[in-house]
Amino acid sequence: MTTLRNQALSDALARAEPAGSVGAWRLRVERLHAYFGRVHAVRGLSIAIAAHRITAIIGPSGCGKSTFLRCLNRMHEVVPGARVEGRVYLDGEDIYAPYVDPVTIRRRVGMVFQRPAPFPTMSIYDNVAAGLRLAGVRDRRRLDEAVERSLRQAALWDEVKDALGKPGTSLSGGQQQRLCIARALAVGPEVLLMDEPASALDPASTSKIEELARTLRETLTIVIVTHNMQQAARVSDNTAFMLAGELVEYGPTPQIFTRPGDHRTEDYVTGRFG
Amino acid sequence: MFRSQVGREAEALLLPPGGARPRRWADRTFRGALTAPGLVVVLLVAWIAVELTGAAMPAIRRFGPAFLWTSRWDPVHNVFGALPFVYGTIASSVLAVVIGVPISLGVAIYLAEIAGARTARLLSCLIELVAAIPSVILGLWGIFVLAPWVRTVVEPPLAAVLGWLPLFSGPAYGIGLLAAGIILAIMVIPVVSSVSRDALRAVPQEQREAMYALGATRWEVIRHAVLPYGRSGIIGAIILGFGRAFGETMAVTMVIGNRPQIAPSLFQPAYTIAAALANEFSEATSDLYLSALVEMALVLFAVSLLVNGAAQWLVSRMTRA
Numbered sequence: 020m021t022t023l024r025n026q027a028l029s030d031a032l033a034r035a036e037p038a039g040s041v042g043a044w045r046l047r048v049e050r051l052h053a054y055f056g057r058v059h060a061v062r063g064l065s066i067a068i069a070a071h072r073i074t075a076i077i078g079p080s081g082c083g084k085s086t087f088l089r090c091l092n093r094m095h096e097v098v099p100g101a102r103v104e105g106r107v108y109l110d111g112e113d114i115y116a117p118y119v120d121p122v123t124i125r126r127r128v129g130m131v132f133q134r135p136a137p138f139p140t141m142s143i144y145d146n147v148a149a150g151l152r153l154a155g156v157r158d159r160r161r162l163d164e165a166v167e168r169s170l171r172q173a174a175l176w177d178e179v180k181d182a183l184g185k186p187g188t189s190l191s192g193g194q195q196q197r198l199c200i201a202r203a204l205a206v207g208p209e210v211l212l213m214d215e216p217a218s219a220l221d222p223a224s225t226s227k228i229e230e231l232a233r234t235l236r237e238t239l240t241i242v243i244v245t246h247n248m249q250q251a252a253r254v255s256d257n258t259a260f261m262l263a264g265e266l267v268e269y270g271p272t273p274q275i276f277t278r279p280g281d282h283r284t285e286d287y288v289t290g291r292f293g
Numbered sequence: 294m295f296r297s298q299v300g301r302e303a304e305a306l307l308l309p310p311g312g313a314r315p316r317r318w319a320d321r322t323f324r325g326a327l328t329a330p331g332l333v334v335v336l337l338v339a340w341i342a343v344e345l346t347g348a349a350m351p352a353i354r355r356f357g358p359a360f361l362w363t364s365r366w367d368p369v370h371n372v373f374g375a376l377p378f379v380y381g382t383i384a385s386s387v388l389a390v391v392i393g394v395p396i397s398l399g400v401a402i403y404l405a406e407i408a409g410a411r412t413a414r415l416l417s418c419l420i421e422l423v424a425a426i427p428s429v430i431l432g433l434w435g436i437f438v439l440a441p442w443v444r445t446v447v448e449p450p451l452a453a454v455l456g457w458l459p460l461f462s463g464p465a466y467g468i469g470l471l472a473a474g475i476i477l478a479i480m481v482i483p484v485v486s487s488v489s490r491d492a493l494r495a496v497p498q499e500q501r502e503a504m505y506a507l508g509a510t511r512w513e514v515i516r517h518a519v520l521p522y523g524r525s526g527i528i529g530a531i532i533l534g535f536g537r538a539f540g541e542t543m544a545v546t547m548v549i550g551n552r553p554q555i556a557p558s559l560f561q562p563a564y565t566i567a568a569a570l571a572n573e574f575s576e577a578t579s580d581l582y583l584s585a586l587v588e589m590a591l592v593l594f595a596v597s598l599l600v601n602g603a604a605q606w607l608v609s610r611m612t613r614a
Contacts, residue, residue: 097505099409126508136499140521149517150507199503206507 045070045210045240046091051105053086053095060086062264063105068210068257073232073241075255075272077248079287083264084244088212091242092128093121109210126154128210129203134219135195137187137202144183146198150206165205172238173201174231193224200231204239211235213243217250229254248288252276260284342594349588351581360588366553368578373585375592377553381470381563382593385545386538388474388559389481394531396478397485401527404486405493406515417487424483432547435476440467440548443475448560459557466550471559473549477538485534492526492611493519529607536600540593542567566593 046068053061060083068074076084089095090103093114107114114124137146147166148156156162166183170176175197179190187198196216203211213232217225232241232254245251251258251272258275260267260283268275268284279285352360356373363374400420404413444467455461496519504518520527542565550562551572566589577583 092506094502094505097502122508122510125506130502130506132499132503132506134499136497136503138500138503138518138521140524149504153507153509153513153517202503203506 043070044068045110046242047106047108047111048091049106049108051087051090051107052103053083053090054102054104055086055098056100060264061090064261064264064266066259066266066269068240068242070240071236071238072256073236073243073254075251075258076242076244076261077246077251077258077287078261078267080246082261084261085214087261088214088242088244089130091210091212092125092130094125094130096121126150126206127208128212129206129208130212131196131200131203131214131216133215135192135199137190137195137198139186139188141187142184143179143187143190143198146187147201147205149202154206166201169201169205170198172204172235173197174227174234175201191224193220193227196220196224196228197231200228204235208239210240210242213241215244215246218246225250248276248290260287262287338598342591345587345591345594349584349591352584352588355581356585360585361592364553364555368582371579371581373581375566375585375589377555378564378566378569378589379592380555381549381553382539382565382567384470384563385473385477385549385565386535388470389477389538390531390535392474393478393481393534394485397482397530397534398489398527400482400486401489401493401530402515402519404490406511406519417490420483420486423479428480428541428543429547431476431479432544435472435544435548436468439475440472443467443469443472447471452560460559463556463558463560465560466562468548468550468562469560470549470556470563473545473563473565474559476544476548477541480541480544481534481538484537485530488530488533488608489523489527492523492530492608495526495611496522523611525607526611529604529611532600532604532607536597536604539600540567540597542571546571566590 044067048064048066048068051061051064052059062083064083064087076088078084086095091107093103095101095103103115105115109124109127113119114121114128138149141149144166147169148162151162151165156165167176167180170179175194178194179185179198182189187195190198196219200211200216217228220228229250232243235241236256243251243255255272257270258272259269260275260279260281262283268279268281270280275284276288279288285291352373356363360373360375361379362376364376365372365374366377367373400416404417408416444465448461448465448467448471451461452463452465500518500522501514504514509517545565546568549565549568551564551568552562553564553569554561556563570586570590570593573586574583577586
């Protein structure tokens with residue numbers, strides 16, 4: 020079943036992509052199970068995430084989409100009682116192999132959360148530099164460069180360049196979220212995971228974040244969890260629909276939204292439930 | 294509030310005719326009955342302040358503010374300067390905080406960040422029990438166990454290594470400032486650790502995860518995300534501990550040596566305001582002597598109120614935000 024679905028997926032992607040890019044998977048997930056204590060949140064999910072694409076994960080609340088996302092950078096296990104089974108390959112390397120340090124994985128797979136959470140005691144500059152400092156970067160010039168580059172990438176530089184010393188919490192909600200994106204980018208990740216990054220923001224800030232995701236895809240692979248189907252349709256290249264911890268359907272976004280193959284996907288995207 | 298939402302017609306339906314009035318009356322009485330005790334407490338504090346100030350007036354008039362920074366305490370000649378007591382109080386409290394805070398923070402971090410839920414609950418309970426030990430008992434333990442231990446085990450090596458510092462110079466007495474500091478630290482740990490634990494627990498999970506997501510280890514998450522976020526709550530906890538050490542009387546009286554002197558060495562005896570009040574009230578023979586003691590009480594009272602007020606303000610700001 021799983022292999023069949025993956026086969027169908029790569030066929031679909033092969034049709035959607037220019038020849039030669041089919042093999043460019045950044046992440047491959049095989050039979051992933053995630054638990055919170057006794058709760059079985061993700062049930063044997065397999066999926067491949069294409070490099071330099073935006074992959075949206077949609078589904079009703081409680082379907083396990085956030086938990087799934089948090090398994091991709093070993094964030095799930097931070098919660099007490101959480102457990103993961105299965106394999107996740109990042110560029111062919113199993114991130115759950117016993118010798119792998121989750122810290123190095125989290126540097127390669129960054130994350131942006133639902134609610135912007137800048138570190139309140141740090142300035143804008145220090146917020147962005149935090150990850151690099153953790154990695155041991157002390158050189159002021161390198162830090163300056165990285166802070167400016169990341170803030171530019173996050174489309175925030177022009178708004179804050181004269182106020183880098185101000186607290187990160189002095190910014191508006193939308194700016195704070197872009198600050199958090201800049202903070203994640205500063206470490207130089209290959210993949211950026213976004214967990215409903217705009218659900219706490221106003222429409223103008225939301226569209227800024229979406230625009231940003233579109234430009235970031237040049238340099239990164241993005242996986243975005245959203246309950247907002249318009250958002251998934253607007254920003255993503257591929258969409259996966261999850262239900263009750265399982266992957267129901269996965270394919271190029273236009274196909275999922277216009278010609279879904281599964282009646283449950285159709286029910287969901289047409290707003291019949293969820 | 295509810296009534297205004299439903300409107301008059303509904304009110305008419307909900308309440309039987311004539312039923313509203315007695316109920317309101319009962320309500321008002323009830324509220325009054327509960328407000329009164331609250332007011333009584335506030336009045337009591339104000340009354341104490343007034344009484345203390347009144348009784349301290351002769352000493353305040355006689356010695357002025359210099360009372361606080363002169364160190365001659367001479368009941369025979371009716372000359373009173375409170376500096377040795379002020380010094381002893383501050384020094385023993387600072388010592389208690391210096392010794393107790395690192396331990397308390399370790400405990401708080403362990404309870405909030407590392408221990409499992411069941412261990413944390415059990416350990417919190419045990420630590421809070423320490424606060425329930427009557428201070429006389431701690432004082433007795435101080436005299437019979439702590440002071441000899443300090444004299445034979447703690448002070449000689451300190452003097453050997455750090456004896457060139459005035460702080461650790463002189464003969465090892467056991468009974469003295471250091472013993473008082475350790476006893477007070479034990480009494481301060483339950484307060485500081487449980488309040489800081491609550492401050493750390495109030496740190497949103499998002500802050501921890503944001504730090505993890507940048508590639509932080511568990512220690513780095515605590516160091517760079519949890520502790521800075523909980524900073525004001527921890528400072529509040531420390532001040533609260535300071536306030537606790539400040540006013541503590543019995544245990545300190547029993548181990549500090551009760552000698553009104555300002556010695557540079559921690560091994561020397563000292564005296565605190567609270568200890569002096571407890572010891573000397575019964576033997577205050579002249580009116581001025583009594584008044585001088587009351588003035589010290591007033592100082593202790595005012596400082597305790599300020600310190601505890603500041604601490605509670607900091608802690609509540611933290612846990613509310």
